[in-house]
């Protein structure tokens with residue numbers, strides 16, 4: 001089945017009471033039993049709710065997993081997955097991962113005894129060299145945020161399998177429409193559904209997708225035990241957003257390609273990072289593991305000619321905001337905003353005070369380019 005068909009149909013038609021075409025919201029904390037031990041599959045909404053079940057079936061189908069847990073936020077999903085491990089266990093991950101993930105790993109879990117290697121995961125020899133007897137997880141984020149570096153999914157997953165460690169991929173940036181890590185043997189995929197899956201910047205949410213039933217059982221147990229499941233209202237919004245995932249991703253990407261080319265030719269732009277440009281240094285990997293380039297891009301602004309704040313103030317259609325993946329274009333400075341919590345590690349990451357990150361929306365490309373053009377005049 002085409003992924004666009006799955007996104008519209010999977011999990012959706014669950015109301016047999018009135019045959020509603022759209023999944024109802026079940027705003028109930030608890031469900032009554034017909035008699036002791038006999039209910040209709042649900043007893044308490046933290047543990048399970050029919051609206052959330054519909055969303056979970058849908059996301060699992062899109063990623064090709066056996067099941068999924070929908071969580072309150074993306075960070076709730078990531079936190080839950082780290083509870084698969086325990087203090088003393090070692091995790092290998094990138095040095096340019098999402099800022100909130102870095103904060104959880106470095107400032108919350110490390111003081112509790114979890115061990116981390118934050119490395120350049122493009123260098124597979126480095127990844128191999130970091131493996132110890134305590135390595136229990138390899139955490140992969142590709143393309144990376146905000147510099148769009150690509151990590152070799154198959155190779156990184158193979159290293160994890162040899163080490164008998166879990167391979168986890170944060171697939172937020174591309175969505176299952178453009179990349180499906182479980183097809184390369186990953187154990188778990190996580191999402192911030194706040195971004196492309198919901199796509200309308202009106203909800204926060206997360207998802208954990210499992211490759212097999214053993215992981216599913218542990219994951220669902222943890223989500224219930226930790227109490228991080230998503231509310232039925234929010235689950236319903238994400239389910240509604242997902243139905244247009246395919247057309248949205250195509251529209252996002254078409255705009256991003258045009259904007260990347262425009263920026264690359266501009267005299268006040270020093271460098272553009274985008275997988276859809278010929279200048280991207282990893283064309284073979286892009287070809288091998290991605291079904292599209294996505295719509296996140298970054299560039300180095302010549303801030304001597306165009307001061308950062310002036311540039312942002314002049315823009316009409318690009319809101320100065322963190323987050324990404326919504327229908328509206330957003331722009332921000334990773335150094336001062338999304339990645340500021342990285343502290344001293346920021347300097348080594350390749351991000352500079354001139355790096356600008358763009359989440360390209362689905363507005364008319366000509367309007368977006370004209371807007372950037374007038375703001376780049378300096």
Ligand SMILES: *Cc1c(COP(=O)(O)O)cnc(C)c1O
Pocket residue numbers: 073074075076098100101141145170172173191192193194195204205206
């Ligand atoms: C936003 C984001 C997260 C965190 O998700 P929240 O919904 O904000 O908690 C994790 N990973 C990536 C790649 C993200 O962009």
